[in-house]
Amino acid sequence: MIPFKNCPVCNGEVVGKEVEKILRGGNNTAVLKVKAEVCLHCGERMYSKEMISRFEEICLKLEREDTKDLTLLGKSYQAVAEPVSGI
Numbered sequence: 740m741i742p743f744k745n746c747p748v749c750n751g752e753v754v755g756k757e758v759e760k761i762l763r764g765g766n767n768t769a770v771l772k773v774k775a776e777v778c779l780h781c782g783e784r785m786y787s788k789e790m791i792s793r794f795e796e797i798c799l800k801l802e803r804e805d806t807k808d809l810t811l812l813g814k815s816y817q818a819v820a821e822p823v824s825g826i
Contacts (some may be wrong), residue, residue, distance in 0.1 A: 746780065746783050748778065751779055755777075758773060760775075760786075765802040767802075770812070
């Protein structure tokens with residue numbers, strides 16, 4: 740898939756895996772399961788040029804809220820990381 744025998748970041752061993760990729764566009768999010776080359780040492784992920792183009796296409800659709808060809812999985816919520824004082 741990707742012409743790397745070793746990771747370009749740390750020179751670690753690279754293997755093909757199925758991973759989850761989260762994409763964001765505007766207030767919308769999409770989760771994809773895709774194939775990637777993943778470094779076993781540092782975790783760096785490498786994707787094909789075609790897959791990166793697909794990511795960009797999906798992000799633009801999410802920004803435009805053009806989600807007709809995407810499947811609704813549920814809802815996302817934003818939570819405050821630290822409690823707000825005075826409540």
